[in-house]
Amino acid sequence: MRKIKVALENIVDEIKDFYDYKLWHFLTINGVALEDNKLEVQWIFSKYEALDDVMVYYVECDYKDLIPSVVEIIPSAIISQREIIDMFGVKVEGSEKGLYLDEDSLQAPLSGCSI
Amino acid sequence: MFSLNKYRKKSPWILHYNAGSCNGCDIEILACLSPKYDLERFGVINTGNPKQSDIFLVTGPVTFRSRERLIELYTQMPEPKVVVAVGSCTCTGGVFRDMYNVEDGIDIYIPVDVYIPGCAASPELIIDGVVQALDILEKKTKEMEIPFKLFKEATTKKGITSRRESALKIGENDEKN
Amino acid sequence: MTQILLILAPIFFALIVLGTNVSVRNIFTIVFVTLLAVVSLMNFISFDIPIEISTPHYFHSIFVFLDFLLLMYFFWQGVVKKNSYVSLFALIQIILYAVVLILTPSLMSSDILVDKVSSIMYLVINIIGGIIIIYALKYIESEDFTRFKKNAFIALLFLFLSVMNFIVSTNNIEVFFLLFELTTLFSYILIAYRKDETSLLNALQALWMNQIGGVAILLALIVSITQYETVYFDILIKNIDTAYLLPIVLLVIAAFVKGASIPFDKWLLGAMVAPTPVSAILHSATMVKIAPYLMLKLAPAMSGFVSVTVTLIGTFVFFTASLLALSKDYFKEILGLSTIALLALMMSLAAVGTPEAIEACLVLIVFHAISKALLFFQAGILEKSFHLKYVNDINGLINHSPLVVFFILIGFASLTLPPFGVFIAKFMAIESLSNEIVKNPLYAFALVFIALGSVFLTLLYFKVVTKLFAKDVDAKARHVEISAYYTVPSAILVIFLVLGIYISFDLNLLSGAEIIVPVILIAVVPLLFATLLFKNAHRVKEYNCGEKDEIKLSMYYFHMPKYIQKAIIITAILGMWILVIGVLI
Amino acid sequence: MIEMLLIFLAPIIGGFVYGFERIVRARMQNRQGPPLLQPFYDMLKLIDKQAFIVNPYHSILGIMHFFTLWVVVAFIILGQNLLYVIFLHLLSTIFLILAGFSVKSIYSHIGSNRELLAMIAYEPILIMLAVAFFMINGSFDISAIRENPSSIFPLILLFLAFLMVIPIKLKKSPFDATEAHQEIVGGVEVEFSGVFFEFLYMAKWLEYFFVYSLLVLFAGNNLIFAIVLALFTFLVVNLVDNATARIKMNHLIKIVVTIGLTLGMLNLIGLAYV
Amino acid sequence: MFTSLFKALTNLFKKPQTIDYPVTPIEKDKDYRGLIEYGEESCIYCMKCEKACPPGAILFVKTDTPSENEKNKKGLKYNYNPYLCIYCGECVRACPKPEEALWQSNKKPEVAVRGDNVNSDWFELEKLHKS
Amino acid sequence: MKKTINIPLGSQHISLLEPVRFKFECENEKIVGVDSDVGFVHRGVEKACTTRFKYDAVGYVVARVCGLCAITHSLSYTVAIEQLLDVEVSKKAKYLRVLLLELDRIHSHMLCLSHTCESAGFEAMFMRIMGDRELIMEIQELLTGNRIQFDYISIGGVNRDISLETAKKIVNSLDIVKQKVLGYIDEFTNNWSLSLKFKGIGALTLDEAYRFNAIGPLARASGLHIDVRNEIEYLPYKELGFKMQTHTDGDINARNIIRLNEILNSLEMCNNILAGVPEGEIVVKSKGKPSGESLVRFEAPRGELMYFVKGNATAMLDRVRIKTPTFSSIPAFSHIFMGENYADAPAILASFDPCLSCTAK
Numbered sequence A: 001m002r003k004i005k006v007a008l009e010n011i012v013d014e015i016k017d018f019y020d021y022k023l024w025h026f027l028t029i030n031g032v033a034l035e036d037n038k039l040e041v042q043w044i045f046s047k048y049e050a051l052d053d054v055m056v057y058y059v060e061c062d063y064k065d066l067i068p069s070v071v072e073i074i075p076s077a078i079i080s081q082r083e084i085i086d087m088f089g090v091k092v093e094g095s096e097k098g099l100y101l102d103e104d105s106l107q108a109p110l111s112g113c114s115i
Numbered sequence B: 001m002f003s004l005n006k007y008r009k010k011s012p013w014i015l016h017y018n019a020g021s022c023n024g025c026d027i028e029i030l031a032c033l034s035p036k037y038d039l040e041r042f043g044v045i046n047t048g049n050p051k052q053s054d055i056f057l058v059t060g061p062v063t064f065r066s067r068e069r070l071i072e073l074y075t076q077m078p079e080p081k082v083v084v085a086v087g088s089c090t091c092t093g094g095v096f097r098d099m100y101n102v103e104d105g106i107d108i109y110i111p112v113d114v115y116i117p118g119c120a121a122s123p124e125l126i127i128d129g130v131v132q133a134l135d136i137l138e139k140k141t142k143e144m145e146i147p148f149k150l151f152k153e154a155t156t157k158k159g160i161t162s163r164r165e166s167a168l169k170i171g172e173n174d175e176k177n
Numbered sequence C: 001m002t003q004i005l006l007i008l009a010p011i012f013f014a015l016i017v018l019g020t021n022v023s024v025r026n027i028f029t030i031v032f033v034t035l036l037a038v039v040s041l042m043n044f045i046s047f048d049i050p051i052e053i054s055t056p057h058y059f060h061s062i063f064v065f066l067d068f069l070l071l072m073y074f075f076w077q078g079v080v081k082k083n084s085y086v087s088l089f090a091l092i093q094i095i096l097y098a099v100v101l102i103l104t105p106s107l108m109s110s111d112i113l114v115d116k117v118s119s120i121m122y123l124v125i126n127i128i129g130g131i132i133i134i135y136a137l138k139y140i141e142s143e144d145f146t147r148f149k150k151n152a153f154i155a156l157l158f159l160f161l162s163v164m165n166f167i168v169s170t171n172n173i174e175v176f177f178l179l180f181e182l183t184t185l186f187s188y189i190l191i192a193y194r195k196d197e198t199s200l201l202n203a204l205q206a207l208w209m210n211q212i213g214g215v216a217i218l219l220a221l222i223v224s225i226t227q228y229e230t231v232y233f234d235i236l237i238k239n240i241d242t243a244y245l246l247p248i249v250l251l252v253i254a255a256f257v258k259g260a261s262i263p264f265d266k267w268l269l270g271a272m273v274a275p276t277p278v279s280a281i282l283h284s285a286t287m288v289k290i291a292p293y294l295m296l297k298l299a300p301a302m303s304g305f306v307s308v309t310v311t312l313i314g315t316f317v318f319f320t321a322s323l324l325a326l327s328k329d330y331f332k333e334i335l336g337l338s339t340i341a342l343l344a345l346m347m348s349l350a351a352v353g354t355p356e357a358i359e360a361c362l363v364l365i366v367f368h369a370i371s372k373a374l375l376f377f378q379a380g381i382l383e384k385s386f387h388l389k390y391v392n393d394i395n396g397l398i399n400h401s402p403l404v405v406f407f408i409l410i411g412f413a414s415l416t417l418p419p420f421g422v423f424i425a426k427f428m429a430i431e432s433l434s435n436e437i438v439k440n441p442l443y444a445f446a447l448v449f450i451a452l453g454s455v456f457l458t459l460l461y462f463k464v465v466t467k468l469f470a471k472d473v474d475a476k477a478r479h480v481e482i483s484a485y486y487t488v489p490s491a492i493l494v495i496f497l498v499l500g501i502y503i504s505f506d507l508n509l510l511s512g513a514e515i516i517v518p519v520i521l522i523a524v525v526p527l528l529f530a531t532l533l534f535k536n537a538h539r540v541k542e543y544n545c546g547e548k549d550e551i552k553l554s555m556y557y558f559h560m561p562k563y564i565q566k567a568i569i570i571t572a573i574l575g576m577w578i579l580v581i582g583v584l585i
Numbered sequence D: 001m002i003e004m005l006l007i008f009l010a011p012i013i014g015g016f017v018y019g020f021e022r023i024v025r026a027r028m029q030n031r032q033g034p035p036l037l038q039p040f041y042d043m044l045k046l047i048d049k050q051a052f053i054v055n056p057y058h059s060i061l062g063i064m065h066f067f068t069l070w071v072v073v074a075f076i077i078l079g080q081n082l083l084y085v086i087f088l089h090l091l092s093t094i095f096l097i098l099a100g101f102s103v104k105s106i107y108s109h110i111g112s113n114r115e116l117l118a119m120i121a122y123e124p125i126l127i128m129l130a131v132a133f134f135m136i137n138g139s140f141d142i143s144a145i146r147e148n149p150s151s152i153f154p155l156i157l158l159f160l161a162f163l164m165v166i167p168i169k170l171k172k173s174p175f176d177a178t179e180a181h182q183e184i185v186g187g188v189e190v191e192f193s194g195v196f197f198e199f200l201y202m203a204k205w206l207e208y209f210f211v212y213s214l215l216v217l218f219a220g221n222n223l224i225f226a227i228v229l230a231l232f233t234f235l236v237v238n239l240v241d242n243a244t245a246r247i248k249m250n251h252l253i254k255i256v257v258t259i260g261l262t263l264g265m266l267n268l269i270g271l272a273y274v
Numbered sequence E: 001m002f003t004s005l006f007k008a009l010t011n012l013f014k015k016p017q018t019i020d021y022p023v024t025p026i027e028k029d030k031d032y033r034g035l036i037e038y039g040e041e042s043c044i045y046c047m048k049c050e051k052a053c054p055p056g057a058i059l060f061v062k063t064d065t066p067s068e069n070e071k072n073k074k075g076l077k078y079n080y081n082p083y084l085c086i087y088c089g090e091c092v093r094a095c096p097k098p099e100e101a102l103w104q105s106n107k108k109p110e111v112a113v114r115g116d117n118v119n120s121d122w123f124e125l126e127k128l129h130k131s
Numbered sequence F: 001m002k003k004t005i006n007i008p009l010g011s012q013h014i015s016l017l018e019p020v021r022f023k024f025e026c027e028n029e030k031i032v033g034v035d036s037d038v039g040f041v042h043r044g045v046e047k048a049c050t051t052r053f054k055y056d057a058v059g060y061v062v063a064r065v066c067g068l069c070a071i072t073h074s075l076s077y078t079v080a081i082e083q084l085l086d087v088e089v090s091k092k093a094k095y096l097r098v099l100l101l102e103l104d105r106i107h108s109h110m111l112c113l114s115h116t117c118e119s120a121g122f123e124a125m126f127m128r129i130m131g132d133r134e135l136i137m138e139i140q141e142l143l144t145g146n147r148i149q150f151d152y153i154s155i156g157g158v159n160r161d162i163s164l165e166t167a168k169k170i171v172n173s174l175d176i177v178k179q180k181v182l183g184y185i186d187e188f189t190n191n192w193s194l195s196l197k198f199k200g201i202g203a204l205t206l207d208e209a210y211r212f213n214a215i216g217p218l219a220r221a222s223g224l225h226i227d228v229r230n231e232i233e234y235l236p237y238k239e240l241g242f243k244m245q246t247h248t249d250g251d252i253n254a255r256n257i258i259r260l261n262e263i264l265n266s267l268e269m270c271n272n273i274l275a276g277v278p279e280g281e282i283v284v285k286s287k288g289k290p291s292g293e294s295l296v297r298f299e300a301p302r303g304e305l306m307y308f309v310k311g312n313a314t315a316m317l318d319r320v321r322i323k324t325p326t327f328s329s330i331p332a333f334s335h336i337f338m339g340e341n342y343a344d345a346p347a348i349l350a351s352f353d354p355c356l357s358c359t360a361k
């Protein structure tokens, strides 16, 4: 697992440069709650037919930051984006919430700050 | 007049609803229909249609989003009907007990007649449960059974009047007549 | 003399109606219509042998004059309205007509000949046509015309009846030609009555298409005079030589034109832009009924090849028109195509020519007229009272007006189901064709066409009917009052339909049980059950997979690719050519 | 008298056929299957159930479907006009279709639509069948057909076409798209419940009676042959049911219309020439 | 298609695969993971099982009538809810005296009906346990 | 004049075992638009794994994310923890893990195939496959004590050993299953009604498979070479005879064939394992508390399953992230429905073998 830290503003460009859809398989977008109300967002890729070659691009950001969308580059990321919106209560460009949670569910269950 | 009650237990048609289970019990229900266990021996037909069903097989601990559907389907089933909770998580919440998006067990919403334990409930247990349900079905009256709890007001608030409520109200009126 | 009365009285009525005010006009019209109905009924009852009436000589001169006038008018209209087809056909007709006048036939007969068929046609024309006129009284009031134009509309309808009465009485093909062109003229005026762009275009289309029929008649006249020395139907048919059927075939083509068979169907569909009573009168009682009438007249002369080919073409059109109708969404258009289909069926039945087939054809003519009038009434009501034109919009009409739904239902049922007349006729059609297959296996095709066509028609009707029941999600039940001028004529037609069931007994086709039992069982028993069972039934909402979102319901539509439509037209034209060339050979 | 009895018992006989068929189907799938009387248990239970209605038209039309079908069967037993019987049967199907359309349920609508389309496919074959019997027996009367000797050989092609109609009418694979439990939850019948569903359920039994009584017409006055024919057909239909998947509506129409109509036409033309 | 036709035909004359359960009972393998059983005498009240159980189907609750076992100093009573248990066997693996104090038998659990108060009784216990 | 109708499929529907809602926008019965809601089964497992359960119990909890590939879930989690704890699992345990994993794949694929047939209206085939599947279920019960929830994997190894005679019994059953599967292959390729229902229906092209990041049998049916068993080294797949199965058509039929071939391949692997189960301990005791991050991928029956675990040296974990196979295929399958006939929708859906249970967690 190779992890590369990127600044939030650059993430789309970085992924655009890196992502070759015939070479890399997009796994998912992952969020990890950090201390001090910070959030780590990871974009995870694996290489086709390579032994354990997983590439993780990640950013550290605040919950109120607008996370840029990669749907232009990776159409199937749309559903992962919706998921992190639901689970962390963040905003992602061009995606709406409501994948899992009802109005009276616990909102943003995985975010560090809600607890 | 001869009693029709005894025929209820010879022709139990089932409706299956998954209220958030892990599929483990669902595939065991499917396995019950398979040649080895063959529930059709008891006259069971999996109708998939609440209006023609007698036994309501529910699996899963009732997630928030399935609460409404659970009650909707329940009220669409004609009396007499029997509710069977299949699997530990359906009876009491099982391993999902206390998770934030589940209610612990379906009997918080609707009256359950038979609880089948097991995770996953094995086909034999499910058959045991269905046989148990048949006896209960025979004894039941045609009195309307009302869900314990309706889903939160939030749906009515938005101008969509909940269908279940209207169904229930009409049912009540009918009883008065 | 009742016949003469039937021809002349409407002209007189028309003149009276022209100058009156609304209430007087309405009363007069109702009285006149009643008179006509009574007279035609008397004529029918007292009828026993064919009546021949000779006409004075000056009569012919008037006709020749009128004819030329009419053709010139057509020509002029073509020039003014810049439609070259119209002028062209008018010109051809003028020339051909001149040729006809130059030729002198030697065998003479009487000009007016009223037989059994004619007296039945009188009934249809005067009673059904009359009811349509009554219906039109109210309808025309809601149009945006001047007083005079409204009255003129009623007057025109009366005139139309007169012409129709005449056309089914005449024995002279020359006179027939004039009257034929006169109906064309009326349809032209009536279709263009709203004077807007599409009306005019469609009227012109109807004009030139119908003139093709005129040309065919004139050609038939020429051939008939040169070959058989006569201009009279009865003589022509009596002397007919099976080897030389050209005049008959030409007349048949004229019938196809009037009957709007594919490929001449465009004009009738175009006629939809006219006020609905026009459609009603064109489709049910008048105009198009000339086609089967003419066929019936020619039936004895048809034989072998012509008979089979005409039957095949007719049944083919029956089948394809029903198929085409399935892909339509405009209520009147659906009715129109089903008219075309049924007319084609009538024509082919007439062409088969066996007594049962002819009987079937007559039953079909009568009951089709009643049912179609009824349905067009409803189309008019939908348009005027509900502002609905498309089948897809009539969702849940039953919540607004059960009466209209009832009428539509009866209308469609009478076109498809036992024990109503049209069903009986179709039944007879199949029976008579089954008898014929043994003589000519090609009738098997005709049979399959009929079988398929009637299934398609049933499908079509019920496709519409189902929409009536389907409740729209957000429809609020609001009842709409419907004028008695609309409902009473409809009700009368329904009564006719019900009375008509007696026909089924009369024909000895089905046993009494077969007619009565289903009616009772289907209508009464379920109602009893329903009232018993509904007491303890609970109402619930529909099953929707446990969800409760709104659902969108709309009908299946059948998409008819362009190439299939083309193929149908080409096949039909080919059929006509085969008919003509086959006869020439 | 015996006819009256038969008319009265027709649904029950159909019920037995249905029950037997359920056992046979289960055995073909290597299962034990329900008891023979299962359809009757179902029926008695349905009477006992609380009845739900969606709207009155819907329920009435369902009941009318049942009664019309019963009348159809009665007329067959009484030996009436075959063509008429076929048209009346069409009427009963139309009631069902209307019932399907009279509710606001999408599955019901799709089911009705499919039922309509299926009608296009099989009605012409039935009509041709009637015509063919007419050509052979000189009458549309079923009693006449039953008095004459077996006509299966001259009508062999139509018999094959009719074999294709049976699965459509009895809702069996591969031609059961009108009911399609897994897609549209039974189609037309989805909104019926309790007693009202029972009418539909019993209509299914009558449908069995209808189909098999048309089938034995092929055997004419030969009773033994009739029984053999019915058993043979029963077996074939069930075997095919257990060896095929449900095909789509458009395939159904294509197959039945092209093959069925061609067979029927060939047979009719053949009859005309012979 | 013809093979399946043939298969259907042969099946028709074969004995069906169906086991006529419940008339003919099905023997459970000795390793079947069924009910958790408890031997009060051998328990040492270490509460490891309670801690290990993922859904919390074992509860030791104070009662007035505790067992005679001298290890039971706090007066606890073992409670087990088969309708909550997921039959994972983790408690048995956690137990220091498996097969004596706690073991997983191959018995099927029983089906309960409404009168058995599967949930409400247990809720009481849970409340007691918390307090 | 084109009017569309909305046809719902779910959340409760006879052809669905799980609640998922599709709303098909159809012209006649041709699908022109799809709207889906997959969140019905959301229970909150991810959060519960970090707040309610200690790290050693989480394995049993995540198994209940999905009943069909429970073993893969518990294994993925366990391997992730083992990486954090630096536990080296014995070879025997690895072999047994693969055995269970492949048995699970076989029964899951059989279930999927039978369900696809059922959705295509072929009840007899459903019964046939379900009947034969019982053989596998019996094996599983024999090995683990439960038919569905195996609870077989423990941190450091497996919970139960396998005896010689069980192994022999299993080999016999597997032989029977193999014969049956060969029979299915014949049926799926030669039955005309199935080919009408399956061939050319619901096709996903190779390029689309790449674009939508398809995984599992879905991707392999389109010719995309992706199989995590080929990309990992924590399990000895290579030496057990794993072969990747691919097809080029991408339609339902291709997916079925892929599944059938995978069953054959899995059967072969199981036989290889049973032929030579190595000697050794089945479980290694672990020490310490997990700390650090690890990311583990496994091939579940439906494709790649990913676990991301972050520990902080206490008994409670910081984060458990489960990326499930069906979740990744959702964009691909909303796309495939476009332009298909509604009558095919249940079969297409079943051929994806979706498991919403894990999708929503």
Ligand code: SF4
Binding pocket: B033, B045, B046, B047, B048, D181, D182, F014, F118, F123
């Ligand atoms: S078709 Fe219906 S009855 Fe048959 S197995 Fe499937 S769900 Fe059950």
Ligand code: SF4
Binding pocket: B021, B022, B023, B024, B025, B026, B059, B060, B086, B087, B088, B089, B090, B094, B095, B118, B119, B120, B121, E086, F064, F067, F148, F149
């Ligand atoms: S009881 Fe267990 S196996 Fe059954 S659904 Fe619940 S968690 Fe799954």
Ligand code: SF4
Binding pocket: C544, C545, C546, C547, C548, C549, C550, C551, F006, F007, F008, F009, F010, F011, F021, F022, F023
């Ligand atoms: S989504 Fe809408 S159309 Fe679909 S089932 Fe739900 S309510 Fe019905």
Ligand code: SF4
Binding pocket: E036, E052, E053, E054, E055, E056, E057, E058, E084, E085, E086, E087, E088, E089, E090, E091, E092
């Ligand atoms: S088997 Fe598992 S769930 Fe049951 S009591 Fe033991 S640890 Fe708890």
Ligand code: SF4
Binding pocket: E042, E043, E044, E045, E046, E047, E048, E049, E050, E091, E094, E095, E096, E097, E101, E102
């Ligand atoms: S783990 Fe064993 S010994 Fe300890 S309390 Fe539980 S049952 Fe008793």
Ligand code: SF4
Binding pocket: B023, B026, B027, F016, F017, F018, F068, F111, F112, F115, F349, F350, F353, F354, F355, F356
């Ligand atoms: S995994 Fe397959 S069988 Fe199970 S619910 Fe999903 S689609 Fe149905």
Ligand code: SF4
Binding pocket: A075, A076, A078, F331, F332, F333, F334, F335, F336
């Ligand atoms: S994500 Fe794919 S399937 Fe979904 S709308 Fe976009 S293109 Fe279509």
Ligand code: SF4
Binding pocket: F065, F066, F067, F068, F069, F070, F072, F300, F301, F302, F303, F305, F324, F325, F326, F327, F354, F355, F356, F357, F358, F359
């Ligand atoms: S999709 Fe998820 S729940 Fe379904 S089998 Fe795969 S991992 Fe299990």
